[in-house]
Amino acid sequence: MDLILFVIFAVLAVACAVSLVVQKHPIGSALSLIGVMGSLAILYLLLGAEFIAAVQLIVYAGAIMVLFVFVIMLLNTGAETATGRSWPSRLLGIPLITIFLGLLAFILQRMAPSMGMVRFGAFNTGAKEIGRSLFTTYLLPFEVTSVLVLIAILGAIVLARKEID
Amino acid sequence: MNFFLISLLKTAIVAGAFMTTLAYLQWIERKVLAHIQLRLGPYRVGFNGLLQPLADVVKLATKEGFVPSHVNTFFYVLAPFLAVLFALISVCVIPFGPSVEIFGVRTDLGLADINIGVLFVLAISSVGVYGIALGGWASNNKYSLLGGLRSSAQMISYELPMAIALAAPLLLLNDLSLRTIVNEQAGFYLGFIPRWSVFQMPFPQIVSFLIFLVSAFAETNRVPFDLPEAENELVGGFHTEYSSLNFAAFFMAEYANMITVTCMATALFLGGWQPLWPSEFGSDFVPVILLLAGAAMLFYHGVFEPIQGRKWDRVSFPAFGAIFAGLALLFLIPVLKPILVPLFWFIAKTGILLFLFIWVRGTLPRFRYDQLMNFTWKFLFPVAIVNLLVTAFAVALQGQKN
Numbered sequence: 367m368d369l370i371l372f373v374i375f376a377v378l379a380v381a382c383a384v385s386l387v388v389q390k391h392p393i394g395s396a397l398s399l400i401g402v403m404g405s406l407a408i409l410y411l412l413l414g415a416e417f418i419a420a421v422q423l424i425v426y427a428g429a430i431m432v433l434f435v436f437v438i439m440l441l442n443t444g445a446e447t448a449t450g451r452s453w454p455s456r457l458l459g460i461p462l463i464t465i466f467l468g469l470l471a472f473i474l475q476r477m478a479p480s481m482g483m484v485r486f487g488a489f490n491t492g493a494k495e496i497g498r499s500l501f502t503t504y505l506l507p508f509e510v511t512s513v514l515v516l517i518a519i520l521g522a523i524v525l526a527r528k529e530i531d
Numbered sequence: 532m533n534f535f536l537i538s539l540l541k542t543a544i545v546a547g548a549f550m551t552t553l554a555y556l557q558w559i560e561r562k563v564l565a566h567i568q569l570r571l572g573p574y575r576v577g578f579n580g581l582l583q584p585l586a587d588v589v590k591l592a593t594k595e596g597f598v599p600s601h602v603n604t605f606f607y608v609l610a611p612f613l614a615v616l617f618a619l620i621s622v623c624v625i626p627f628g629p630s631v632e633i634f635g636v637r638t639d640l641g642l643a644d645i646n647i648g649v650l651f652v653l654a655i656s657s658v659g660v661y662g663i664a665l666g667g668w669a670s671n672n673k674y675s676l677l678g679g680l681r682s683s684a685q686m687i688s689y690e691l692p693m694a695i696a697l698a699a700p701l702l703l704l705n706d707l708s709l710r711t712i713v714n715e716q717a718g719f720y721l722g723f724i725p726r727w728s729v730f731q732m733p734f735p736q737i738v739s740f741l742i743f744l745v746s747a748f749a750e751t752n753r754v755p756f757d758l759p760e761a762e763n764e765l766v767g768g769f770h771t772e773y774s775s776l777n778f779a780a781f782f783m784a785e786y787a788n789m790i791t792v793t794c795m796a797t798a799l800f801l802g803g804w805q806p807l808w809p810s811e812f813g814s815d816f817v818p819v820i821l822l823l824a825g826a827a828m829l830f831y832h833g834v835f836e837p838i839q840g841r842k843w844d845r846v847s848f849p850a851f852g853a854i855f856a857g858l859a860l861l862f863l864i865p866v867l868k869p870i871l872v873p874l875f876w877f878i879a880k881t882g883i884l885l886f887l888f889i890w891v892r893g894t895l896p897r898f899r900y901d902q903l904m905n906f907t908w909k910f911l912f913p914v915a916i917v918n919l920l921v922t923a924f925a926v927a928l929q930g931q932k933n
Contacts, residue, residue, distance in 0.1 A: 429687065
């Protein structure tokens, strides 16, 4: 059962990711990205990380992607027209992707036996444990990250202000 | 196997009841609105218009499902599906009653009890905006697009105060599973004040309940926040270009969202199926008394004092009176009592909140768009944060709970 669900949603995630790149229209791409996020959330669920799955849905699919879709709709951008590819990409594209995939396969094959398998439902930490570790062990990184986000918000406001004046 | 059978049965019952409630909620809304505006409301189809929902469904289903030529067909067809899917899915985590024994089988009244129930509902409601936004965009019509844009902006903005308002009672109740949350609210202070979150010490959550309700109005696109479908500005808003069952899907999604949100409010703030006062003081007899009173009133008006010119009332009122009396007797049967009484309390609280939704629709005018945004960002959001901080302080001062 776990395996069947895993295969379904892993395939769905990859298919959505490919569709994200291939789609001509920005809305299509955005929706494919939501599909990727949703499938990832279900993969997290299969691993037993319910909290992370819910957060994945709330933050990425629910907040960030809604904002993306909102902006795309607001600007009302049309479908992209494909321009001719530049000569370096034509020349180097296929060899580079082959080398990259080959390297990836090689490394995975070298490391696979030593890493051990991930078991379904092995990640047994709920919201309580995550919250506790965020406010004890990882307190400093957590706070620093929140300050970083605050700086980003301030930066956005400053940039937006300049254009209005 | 037993588990699967029971789950299947429960799903069938909940789905059936949910769909019926959806259809009749619309009938109730039309009736209540009509009486607020001194009209009769649906009256022709069946006794007092009771078959009106069926007639509406038949009408919508037999209409031509028209797809305009200028739309983006794939997304245009996908949008109503998404809207209905996300509206119907969250009902599966809502607990309707305690665990009971039916024919020797012990089971929870409710479909699934997942340990992140509250977050699940939040997640589903946060992706629920895609149905409306996509529908508005794919229609390729400026009114629809504006409706879709407004709805996404509104739902992003109101999700924040709603989530923060939800966080405050969670601090008191200390769990994310909706069933545990309701169980935590059992019991009474001084023997008669219920320990619901709205009354719970150390800091009663009345403010966050109000914030949650206001945000719920906005999340479900109801008056006074129904900017996405403001008729006088946007024709029909995001569903201008939809007809037939596609339109019905959006309609259904709106009512399903209303039911889900009121169920959430009931479970989180109003103690779910916990009674208003202890059963030693006779709270178990409230449904019996209410139903018998209703039956008596129907008999009186049907037999002795029928309204002029409404001949059917002589037959229909006593018939419904008999049904009410029969229901009242069901609550007195000792075997059914532990199942029906909690269900009654849950349905009564949800029903009162749903009535509030309809009442507000009949009373308040629509907000202007800038008022809507100012209200959430400059008032609701800060108040929600202050409420959360005060609750956190109170809980911290009271000391560790577990």
